Amino acid sequence: CVTVHHTWNAALVLLFYLSARMWSVCAASGREQSCPTICSCSNQFSKVVCTRRGLREVPQGIPSNTRYLNLMENDIQLIQADTFRHLYHMEVLQLGRNSIRQIEVGAFNGLTSLNTLELFENRLTVIPSGAFESFSKLRELWLRNNPIESIPSYAFNRVPSLLRLDLGELRKLAYISEGAFAGLINLKYLNLGMCNLRDMPNLTPLVGLEELEMSSNHFPQIQPGSFLGLKSLRKLWLMNSQISVIERNAFDDLTDLVELNLAHNNLSSLPHDLFAPLRYLVQLHLHHNPWNCTCDILWLAWWLREYIPNNFTCCGRCHTPAHMRGKYVTEVDPGSFQCSGPVILEPPQNVNISEGRTVKLRCRTADMASVRWLLPNNTELSHGSAHPRLSVFNNGTLHFLHVLLTDAGTYTCTVANMVGASAASALLHVTMAEINTANYTYFSTVTVETTPETVRTKVPPFLSTPPTYKPVFISTPTVLLQSTRSPRPALVVPTPDSSDLIRASLDEVMRTTKIIIGCFVAVTLLAAAMLIIFYKLRKRHQQRSTVAAARTIEIINVEEEMAGGGPGEGGGGSVPSVHDHMNYNTYKPAHRAHWTDNSLGNSLHTTIPEPFIIQTHNKDKVQETQI
Known part of the structure; x- marks a missing residue:
């Protein structure tokens, strides 16, 4: 009985736990799927409509399983970052006819399943390219009727999956960059109508475009290449x-x-x-x-x-x-009507050209006539025809990107209208390519020994010089005539190939350049050595001049005779010996100095840079004499 009682209690506890768990799950589920009070929801909260509610911001509490959200015709001005972060299942977001001026970077984070974004009729002045980085499946983007002023390069490169792009009615649009549509390789529909465009934008990147709306613009003239690609x-x-x-x-x-x-x-x-x-x-x-x-x-x-x-x-x-x-x-x-056939106003002219050059054959006629070219191989070519090197311009000119020897022949231009046709032909003569020797000309000398009989020498044909400058290889033959009694067969000197000539010439130029550089270095070193020698000679000369000046003899005459010869006679003052000193204006006599022949002799060899004055202590009259 006790066992049954415990079993019954355990069953009650388990039942209570499961009931509480189910109630909490239901409550949480009810909170997630609740519809904002200001909006209306349908299809199990997958469609939320909040139009004409006077909203100034995106309402809170939008169910996480929402696939379609309509916020049109409100007064929303700003889309903040992470506003739709929890709406992973959103496929269509309608924000048209609001007052949106700014869309922050990251505003569309979380919308990984979005395929349609409508932003038409707002107040955007720039394309919010930074906000498009979260889109991996976006197919349609509507930006029509916004005061956008320019479309920069790579404005849509973050959404390469885009199929339809509506940029119509951008009446303040003043500039479209050349790379504005770069990256939109999958785009099928583009609307640029009513944008006040005066020039056709660059649409070449739109290789997959199928529908193009360009109505209500200002295109007075449509030129070839406007729809290139x-x-x-x-x-x-x-x-x-x-x-x-x-x-x-x-x-x-x-x-x-x-x-x-x-x-x-x-x-x-x-x-x-x-x-x-x-x-x-x-x-x-x-x-x-x-x-x-x-x-x-x-x-x-x-x-x-x-x-x-x-x-x-x-x-x-x-x-x-x-x-x-x-x-x-x-x-x-x-x-x-009485109509006549077309007239060729500027027929093509014969051309002589070397291989590899660019050439044009003109064929100008009235604007309303068609122009076609017949090539030497009977191939017909017109504007837009696919050819790797040849093309026909809009004015009828046949353009060769670079001619080959096989292009030589007769080219016929045919112009036609509804009444008849006219034709004109020109001969294109192509010669072998000249040697391109960059910025220098080479000369070669050919020596041929011949007899008085007919001289047989192989001389390459002269190539006509083209209008534009290109260095030409010039061959200057030197013929040595030698008369002999027994005639010899003519000697034909083979001419080396152009590649060998170029290689030999380049080697010669390099050798000459090295010689010039070596001479320049040698002259520079010689000049430096001469300058050093000159400097040393001049310094030595100055030193000798200084020694000669030091040997100058100062003759000093003293009016008063000195009494006696020794130091103790007459009490007269003795003349001290002259010593080398740096102070040239003041002389200090040595203590107890005696005037002797030895001291005088020593004084004559003392090195003194310049003349000086000897002052005595007994008011002697001193006479200075400089030799």
């Missing part, structure tokens, strides 16, 4: 952009284009065969343009009837001349 582009919108001129070959890079909209511009004509490279173009909008329906429009009318049949309204009506006004462009009849 956009091989994958399928849709291009350029409506209402004040376009008046589209140059020849402007769309040659858009080989996959399907839809082109040029409506509502100022176009009056288009270059011949402008759409020829667009093999897949099926939707073309040219309406609301002031078309001039003359000879230059005939090709367009034919092309529209041929490639876009049963759509007369796509391409507008004639504006001039007066008798054609209101007529559809596709209805223009070639019989209505």
Whole structure:
């Protein structure tokens, strides 16, 4: 009985513990999934809508399993760091139509699953590139209608996964860097409409772009290369952009284009065969343009009837001349005009060039005519054609990056319009490359022994000097004529290869340079040695002059005769011996000095730098004499 009682108590305790545990889990789960009071939630708290609530900041308590968060049409001004840190499952974040002026670095930390970020119609003046570092799956970014003034280089390189980028209506945009779109290799859609652009930005990095919206800008002229690299582009919108001129070959890079909209511009004509490279173009909008329906429009009318049949309204009506006004462009009849074929204004000229040089063959014609080149191997080349070394410029010029010997031949330029065609040819003559010897010229001497008979010598042909400077190898043959009775066969001296000549010449230059440097060093050392010798000789000369000056004899005449010869006679003062002293103006006699012949002799050999005055103690009159 006691055992049953203990078992029953243990079961009750376990049941109580499990109940408490379940209650705490439920309570915690309820707290996590609670919806902010100012918002509305649905789909088990995965969708949270907080629009038009007058919010000035992001509300607290957003459920952690939220996938869709709408905060549009509020008064949020600042997005602080780590605001959404706990929302790991967020996929769509809508912050459009707020007053956001600043987004701090790290504001989107934690949003690793986000694929759509909407920031349109706010007050951002710069692109918050630093806040994009947390995005690894972002697919769409909306920045439309913000007062952004410039787009710097690598503004979006932190989000290479981006597929759609909306930058439309940036009316204060004044500058787009050349590398603004670097890194967006996966981008499919780009909107730059209504941005007041006057120049086409650099779109080359967008190799995967398929749709481009550029409407409502200011592009008076579309030039070749404006869409360089956009091989994958399928849709291009350029409506209402004040376009008046589209140059020849402007769309040659858009080989996959399907839809082109040029409506509502100022176009009056288009270059011949402008759409020829667009093999897949099926939707073309040219309406609301002031078309001039003359000879230059005939090709367009034919092309529209041929490639876009049963759509007369796509391409507008004639504006001039007066008798054609209101007529559809596709209805223009070639019989209505008297047109002539194109004229080549600047035909190509024959060219002699050495191998490896750059050369251009010009073929200038009217802007509305097409230009094609026929190569010597019967290959046809036009602007945009793929060739490793040859290219055709927009003005019809054929450009050789560097010519080869195999490029020699006849090149034919053909210009055409709807009425006919004209052609002109030029001969390209290519010679062997000259020896490039940097900044020096080499001379070689060839000596040939011959007989009075015909001299057979192999002399390399003279190469024409190109306009630009290049050192030329000059061979100066020296012929030694020697008459003999028995004729000898002609001696042909082989000419060394250019590489051997260059190598030998370089060795000679190095040897000459070493000799010059050695001579310079030798002359410098000799000059230094001479300078040292001169200095030592001058110093020795000065020392000898000093010794001679020290031997100067001072003759001193004393008016008063000294009585006696010894020290004890007459009480007269004795003349002391002269000693070498550094003080030349004061003489101090030696104690008990005696005037003797020996002392006088010693005084004559004493070294004294300059004359001095001997003063006596007995008011003698002293006479100075300097020899």
